[in-house]
Amino acid sequence: MAGSLKVAIVTGAGxxxxxxxxxxxMKTGFTVVLVGRRKEKLDDVAKExxxxxxxxxxxxxxxxxxxxxxxxxxxxxQEFGRLDVLFNNAGMGAPAVPLEDLPAxxxxxxxxxxxxxxxxxxxxxxxxxxxxxPQGGRIINNGSISAHTPRPLSVAYTSTKHAITGLTxxxxxxxxxYNIAAGQIDIGNAATPMTERMVQGEGVLQPDGHKMIExxxxxxxxxxxxxxxxxxxxxxxxxxxTVMATKMPFVGRG
Numbered sequence: 001m002a003g004s005l006k007v008a009i010v011t012g013a014g015x016x017x018x019x020x021x022x023x024x025x026m027k028t029g030f031t032v033v034l035v036g037r038r039k040e041k042l043d044d045v046a047k048e049x050x051x052x053x054x055x056x057x058x059x060x061x062x063x064x065x066x067x068x069x070x071x072x073x074x075x076x077x078q079e080f081g082r083l084d085v086l087f088n089n090a091g092m093g094a095p096a097v098p099l100e101d102l103p104a105x106x107x108x109x110x111x112x113x114x115x116x117x118x119x120x121x122x123x124x125x126x127x128x129x130x131x132x133x134p135q136g137g138r139i140i141n142n143g144s145i146s147a148h149t150p151r152p153l154s155v156a157y158t159s160t161k162h163a164i165t166g167l168t169x170x171x172x173x174x175x176x177x178y179n180i181a182a183g184q185i186d187i188g189n190a191a192t193p194m195t196e197r198m199v200q201g202e203g204v205l206q207p208d209g210h211k212m213i214e215x216x217x218x219x220x221x222x223x224x225x226x227x228x229x230x231x232x233x234x235x236x237x238x239x240x241x242t243v244m245a246t247k248m249p250f251v252g253r254g
Contacts, residue, residue, distance in 0.1 A: 004029070005031065005080065005082065006030045006031065006084045006085075007030065007031050007032075007033065007076065007080045007082055007083050007084050007085070008022075008025050008030040008031070008032050008033065008083075008084060008085035008086070008087065008230060009032075009035060009072070009076060009083065009085070009086045009087065009121070009125075010022045010025065010032055010033070010035065010087045010089055011035045011036070011063060011088055011089050011090035011117070011118075011121065012035070012036055012089040012090030012091065012142075013034035013035055013036050013042060013045055013089070014034070014036035014037075014038050014041025014042050014044070015036075015041055015192065015193055016190065016192030016193060016194060016219055017089055017142065017187060017190055017192060017219055017222050017223070017226075018036070018087070018089040018090065019041075019045050019219070019223075020190075020219040020220050020222055020223030020226075021087055021089060021222065021223045021226040021227070022034055022045055022049065022056065022223075023045065023048060023049055023052075023054070023220075023223060024220070024223035024224055024226060024227035025085070025087075025223075025226070025227050026049040026052070026053075026054025026055065026056060027052060027054060027227070028227045028230070030084070030085065030230070031055040031056065031057070031080065032049070032054070032055070032056045032057075033056070033057050033059055033072070033075075033076055034046060034056050034057065034058045034059065035059050035060075035061055035063070035072060035090070036060065036061070036090070037060065037061070037062055038060070039058060039060040042058035042059075042060060043058055045058075057079065059072055059075060063090055063113060063117035063120075063121070064109070064112045064113060064117065066120055069117065069120045069121055069124060070124065072121075072124075073121075073124035073125070073127070073128065076128070077128055081132070082128065082132045083125055083128045083129060083132070083137055084137050084138065084230075085137065085138045085139075085140065085230045086121060086122065086125040086138070086139045086140070087140045087226060087230070088117075088118035088121055088122065088140065088141045088142060088164075089142040090113060090117065091113060091114045091142060091144075091157075091160075092109070092110055092114065092157075093110070093154070093156070093194070094106045094107070094109075094110050094154075094155075094156040094157060096152070096153040096154065096205065097153060098153065099153070099155050102155065102156060106156065107156050110156040110157060110160055111156070111159075111160055114157070114160035114163075114164070115160045115163050115164065115167070118141055118164065118167060119167060122139050122167070122171055122182075125137065125139055125180075126171075126174075126175065126178070126180065129175075129178065129179075129180050130178045130180070135178060135179050136178060136179025136180050136181075136234050137179075137180055137181075137234075138181045138182070138183070138229070138230060138232075138234065138237075139171055139175070139180065139181070139182045139183075140183050140185060140226060140229055140230065141164050141167060141168045141171075141182070141183070141184045141185075142164075142184075142185060142187065143161055143164050143165060143168070143184040143185065143186040143187075143240075144157075144161040144164075144186055144187060145186055145187065145188040145189075145242070145248075145250050146158045146161040146162075147161040147162055147164055147165050147184070147186050148186065148242075148250075151204070151205070152205050152206070152207055153205065164184065165184065168184040168239070168240075172237070172239060179234055181232075181234055181236075181237040182237070182239075183229055183237055183238045183240065183241070184239070184240050184241070185222070185225060185226060185229065185238075185241050185242075185243060186241065186242045186243070186244075187222050187242075187243055187244070188242070188243070188244030188245055188248050188250050189214055189215060189216045189217060189244060189245040189248045190216065190217055190219040190221075190222050190243075190245075191216040191217060191218055191219055192219050195216055198213065198214040198216060199213055199214070199216065206249065212249075214245070214248050215245040215246070215247040215248050216245050216248075217243075217244070217245040217246075221243060222243050225241060225243045229241065
């Protein structure tokens with residue numbers, strides 16, 4: 001890394017896991033580029049980080065747009081001249097409907113956000129990390145428990161998260177010669193807006209057809225884990241890490 005400057009990009013930084021990761025990265029000395037669709041959410045994270053002495057730059061963008069991704073990385077290169085960490089975190093799900101009822105348009109949208117955008121971001125990160133001095137950097141992908149085991153009625157989300165595992169392995173292999181480390185964090189039931197449904201009403205559908213409230217954990221625990229992965233020297237790498245609510249149904253699911 002160049003001097004004391006450490007630059008990280010966090011996608012989906014306005015809420016949930018992305019917010020927690022961004023704040024923890026700021027605490028550990030990274031200047032964090034906050035990426036998301038809603039500028040007001042990014043500004044809130046920037047203010048919270050600044051109150052604790054952290055540095056950040058908000059960059060509103062829709063990652064379904066390849067041109068927006070190119071503009072993001074061009075801005076990072078122009079502003080800082082380097083990139084040390086990319087956390088590919090932004091993601092979305094699809095409605096929990098029978099597989100045969102999922103519209104092709106919704107499938108494509110989930111693929112665009114959960115798989116194509118992380119690939120394009122990694123591609124741009126490679127270009128910067130290969131050329132900078134010292135050479136190298138780190139890419140962390142947000143997988144999911146669903147990168148291992150599906151929930152009922154989740155074909156689009158599960159398929160893209162399984163594909164993220166392949167992306168992570170390919171980035172790790174292809175990045176090796178350039179001192180680019182790649183890893184994946186698989187998260188189970190962090191308390192975020194995306195998992196509110198797990199604690200509302202009867203909870204969420206289980207493989208045997210009944211519904212149950214599922215335990216969740218503080219998203220900050222995930223943020224701390226991402227900061228740990230990001231802070232390792234490039235000679236070391238966490239290839240896969242699972243961080244989950246201890247009592248959630250994962251081991252033995254289904």
